[in-house]
Amino acid sequence: MKFSANLGFLWNDLCLPDAIRAAKAAGFDAVECHWPYDVPAAEVRAALEETGLPMLGLNTRRGDVGAGDNGLSALTGREVEARAAITEAIAYARATQTRAVHVMAGYSAGPEAHASFVANLRFACAEAAPHGITILIEPLNRHDAPGYFLQTTEQARAIIAEVDHPALRLMFDCYHVQIMEGDLTRRLTDLQPLIGHIQFASVPDRGAPDHGEVDYADIFATIAALGYDLALGAEYKPVGKTENTLGWLDLTRRSTQKAP
Numbered sequence: 001m002k003f004s005a006n007l008g009f010l011w012n013d014l015c016l017p018d019a020i021r022a023a024k025a026a027g028f029d030a031v032e033c034h035w036p037y038d039v040p041a042a043e044v045r046a047a048l049e050e051t052g053l054p055m056l057g058l059n060t061r062r063g064d065v066g067a068g069d070n071g072l073s074a075l076t077g078r079e080v081e082a083r084a085a086i087t088e089a090i091a092y093a094r095a096t097q098t099r100a101v102h103v104m105a106g107y108s109a110g111p112e113a114h115a116s117f118v119a120n121l122r123f124a125c126a127e128a129a130p131h132g133i134t135i136l137i138e139p140l141n142r143h144d145a146p147g148y149f150l151q152t153t154e155q156a157r158a159i160i161a162e163v164d165h166p167a168l169r170l171m172f173d174c175y176h177v178q179i180m181e182g183d184l185t186r187r188l189t190d191l192q193p194l195i196g197h198i199q200f201a202s203v204p205d206r207g208a209p210d211h212g213e214v215d216y217a218d219i220f221a222t223i224a225a226l227g228y229d230l231a232l233g234a235e236y237k238p239v240g241k242t243e244n245t246l247g248w249l250d251l252t253r254r255s256t257q258k259a260p
């Protein structure tokens with residue numbers, strides 16, 4: 001199995017280029033981030049080239065976080081800002097050869113919000129596709145993001161069908177899906193054709209995947225059996241130093257090494 005370090009949470013005490021180097025030293029196969037915009041893209045690209053790690057994803061800006069924004073693309077009336085955030089994210093992704101952009105929906109509900117999200121996703125796909133960049137949408141759970149527009153994989157499935165563009169895929173974050181819908185094994189199997197990226201963390205405390213209500217040894221085996229071979233995103237909140245939370249990585253690597 002291959003793993004991607006989510007540098008929004010792992011090594012987030014380091015600047016992004018140093019976090020990329022730390023992920024390489026710890027044995028990750030890839031990295032991903034949340035909002036890298038304060039760091040010049042050239043510095044990130046240099047660290048990626050130095051380490052040989054690909055950057056798998058980044059998020060669109062959330063808007064005015066101080067005022068409570070958590071994404072803009074399902075906010076009717078904020079289309080200009082939403083599209084500027086999408087254009088900015090795609091430009092940053094191109095400059096760093098990042099493979100996917102997660103378009104954040106924001107706090108909203110109802111048919112107008114749905115229509116705005118679909119229209120903004122069509123815009124995002126049209127902008128991203130010529131550069132080979134995937135657009136991701138991610139359901140978030142109601143405890144961490146109460147009132148977030150996109151809450152379930154079923155809602156995401158319907159939106160992906162409506163947008164009907166090959167660049168649009170599902171970000172299946174096992175942590176959020178377990179909280180909102182459960183049935184992880186069946187959902188991973190059923191949704192696999194739509195999945196562009198998988199993330200994971202323990203439930204309910206969003207820690208390392210070595211405790212909690214989800215048996216990740218089993219989930220990783222299910223994902224491998226499906227033939228899914230892209231790197232899985234470790235998007236958990238380390239308690240203490242990130243290096244001291246990586247026992248799960250060694251264990252997984254040892255248990256999946258082929259016999260000589």
Ligand SMILES: O=C(O)C(=O)[C@@H](O)CO
Pocket residue numbers: 034059102138140173176199235
């Ligand atoms: O919270 C998550 O899960 C994410 O993947 C973030 O990038 C979006 O809030």
Ligand SMILES: [Mg+2]
Pocket residue numbers: 138173199235
């Ligand atoms: Mg996630």
